Amino acid sequence: MKPNVYIDGKEGTTGLQIYDRLSGREDINLLLIDDDKRKDLTERKKYLNGADIVFLCLPDGAAVEAVGLIDNPNTRVIDASTAHRTAAGWVYGFPELLAGQRQRIKFAKRVANPGCHATGFLSIVAPLVAMDILPKDYPVTCFSLTGYSGGGKKMIAEYEGEGKVEELYSPRIYGTNLKHKHLPEMQALSGLKYPPVFSPIVDDYYKGMATGIQLHNTLLKGKPTAQDICELLGRYYEDQTMCGWPPGGARAACWRPTPSPGTTTWRSPSPAPGSRP
Structure with missing residues (x-):
């Protein structure tokens, strides 16, 4: 029997891509x-509880509200918002991250999709x-450069609409108050004692991300060299098809589009042998 899948928030940027x-x-x-x-709560509740798998593509508050409407114990939820990424009872949806994470996701009833900057x-x-x-x-x-599509329909309209202001043609640092919404998951899932000093930048291109530590x-x-670290990470991800870490040779990071619309395979820059960070 085919599973029923419902996308709550299908009309948004993320929801449309999933659809x-x-x-x-x-x-x-x-x-x-x-x-x-x-936006009819009664109708939405019917769909949320009638689905085997629900994708929540909503603002944080609306995502919390949607979860509260679900009383079917068999409904599995994947939330694309930041609302549940560090919440009790939710599994972080990054299967390659830590040992056993893929199995935890496989059997979880509640999965929180990772943030874009946080993933890198x-x-x-x-x-x-x-x-x-x-x-x-x-x-x-951490330095992280991103395109403007992650800002949703409003930001996309600002960059692509008529009357685009001059400042949007240049990279823009944001989150300078050090309260970026990805910081809680960046600290919690990494195991760090303190949150990182995080400098996100949005630039004048649609999508794609480069994150550096x-x-x-x-x-x-x-006291490992940069080459040592790349080799260690290469071994860590060697059995993961969605993570690439090429050995040797100083070169720039690049993005290689794949047939699946909107996805890419990441390739990390590798330092020359003996170089140091």
Whole structure:
């Protein structure tokens, strides 16, 4: 029997992408609510409880409200908002991150989708902490460049609409109050004692992300070189098809589009042998 899948918030940027990827599949039943009923709580509750799998593509408050409408114990929820990423009873949806995470996700009733900046950050920091190379009290700094699509329909309209203001043609630092919404998950899932100093930047391109962590090897266990760290991370992710870590050769990071719309395979920059961070 085909599972029933419902996307709550299908009309948003994230919801539309999920719908586009699922709509052509023949192994699921995609439940579609009438447009004029999308904000009707009674109708939404019927769909939320009638689905085997629910994707929540909503603002944080609305996502919490939607979970509160679900009383079917068999409904599994994947939440794309930040609302539940560090919440009790929810599993963080990054299967490659830590040992056993894929199995935890597989059997979870509640899965929180990782944040975009947090994904890049955690892919480097969490393994280094787990391998006891990066001390938990290390003062981590993070730089992360992103396109504007992550800001949703409003930001997309600002960048692509008529009357685009001059400042949008240049990179813009934000989150300078050090209260970025991804910080709680960046700290909690990495195992760090303190949140990182995080400098996110949005730039004038649609999507794509480059995230970097700056490390002083004199403060790391064993004083590994940058090459050592890349090799360690390469071994950590060697059996993971969605994470690539090429060995050797100083070169820039790049994005390689894959056939699945909107997805990419990440390739990390690798330092020359013997170089230091």
